[in-house]
């Protein structure tokens with residue numbers, strides 16, 4: 001174990017407080033059927049309902065559900081060299097705040113609160129956030145505040161807004177995360193008591209993050225080869241995601257200034273993560289020298305990159321979201337934060353994920369996709385192995401090793417990426433997320449037979465369900481439009497897709513059917 005000495009104080013990183021990692025379980029409407037309001041979380045009956053409802057048995061959603069409406073992120077830039085090296089964080093934040101509301105056509109005065117995760121800006125970036133707020137055209141009556149839970153800050157912002165919704169102090173809020181690691185550096189621990197050296201745990205809080213990675217690798221026997229293989233996989237998945245346009249929907253293009261080496265300035269539009277190294281090989285990774293201690297195994301290739309970026313997620317109470325005709329992208333079912341020893345900070349997900357799963361009455365096997373932060377390959381691998389998660393379920397579009405890790409942004413970025421991935425997997429979700437409840441009128445209300453996204457031309461399978469005579473489309477405005485405008489053909493297509501009467505070919509340009517309800 002290695003402690004920070006006075007000579008190495010310059011490399012002390014801020015992100016070293018007793019580590020609290022938060023895990024968000026967002027599993028689209030599939031999880032709706034597990035509504036914790038019906039049975040005590042964790043009971044076996046509660047868990048079985050998931051599978052029963054996959055076969056078309058009953059479950060329910062609640063008007064009090066905290067639902068995710070929409071989310072966007074900027075591209076992630078390499079700090080100090082990449083596309084956002086000259087961009088201030090308020091601009092990054094404003095880009096995503098604006099895009100999220102514009103996409104769903106929501107006026108900012110409908111927001112009850114805005115919370116922004118940030119780590120490095122002074123005062124956790126409170127001033128920066130309010131400036132971004134006004135740059136986005138938000139009225140002064142909408143409040144904004146910031147939160148710093150170190151590398152989980154973007155996720156904590158989401159939990160804070162969700163908590164305010166649950167306590168009914170707001171109906172709708174925006175959860176964001178932002179970081180410029182170009183313009184502010186890690187490594188400024190601030191003013192700390194000299195007594196910290198007398199207290200083992202307090203002293204461990206100033207261990208550099210890279211050394212905590214070495215500690216995890218040593219203590220749990222995660223070899224250099226394993227770490228490099230994990231890093232390679234992260235790079236390959238991210239490169240594939242870029243090639244297939246998987247990030248296109250989530251990235252907000254940002255026009256900004258870029259200063260070249262000769263001091264000349266130009267305008268650039270940034271819409272691509274610039275840290276991904278498609279040409280990464282195991283041999284290349286194997287040649288890299290340890291970055292944090294001479295005989296260590298943590299390198300520039302198997303560590304997260306120091307980065308700039310922002311993300312924003314709009315969430316609300318289902319009842320309020322429905323009144324506003326907004327789409328429902330996912331449901332927040334559980335969240336957990338658990339403290340771990342500061343010298344092993346990266347093991348957080350291995351204890352926080354089970355805590356969140358227990359709350360939701362789920363097991364690892366029930367979850368389709370995990371987004372686990374890749375602060376370092378050592379800790380990410382440890383968590384995956386400890387929890388027995390099949391590797392193919394983890395970060396299917398790569399993680400922070402390939403994409404970068406703008407500290408305060410990453411948690412919110414992961415939510416955006418996760419929900420887009422689940423939306424892309426709409427086909428399988430189609431079979432799993434039906435629920436039935438009695439509406440006030442006594443008709444049976446099928447809630448969201450389909451919550452995934454279908455691309456034009458893509459077909460769905462055929463879940464076993466009744467044939468609904470009438471569809472009321474919620475979610476993407478095009479659903480409303482097709483029904484309200486009496487476009488029978490489009491409405492019929494929506495119904496057919498949802499009911500799965502026959503595999504249906506969606507008409508060109510009508511591919512985005514996300515969220516609908518129908519009655520029969």
Ligand SMILES: CC(=O)SCCNC(=O)CCNC(=O)[C@H](O)C(C)(C)COP(=O)(O)OP(=O)(O)OC[C@H]1O[C@@H](n2cnc3c(N)ncnc32)[C@H](O)[C@@H]1OP(=O)(O)O
Nearest residue numbers: 015151209277280284285291299300301303304305306375
């Ligand atoms: C809770 C939490 O999340 S804690 C985590 C908080 N975040 C952190 O602590 C950040 C961790 N990461 C770091 O500190 C930095 O990325 C470091 C120190 C590991 C590396 O920083 P840098 O040296 O600036 O990285 P850089 O990108 O320049 O790469 C260094 C070298 O490795 C090479 N390299 C990096 N990735 C690869 C790769 N995939 N394949 C081959 N070579 C690679 C680069 O080409 C470069 O080589 P060069 O020096 O010949 O040009």
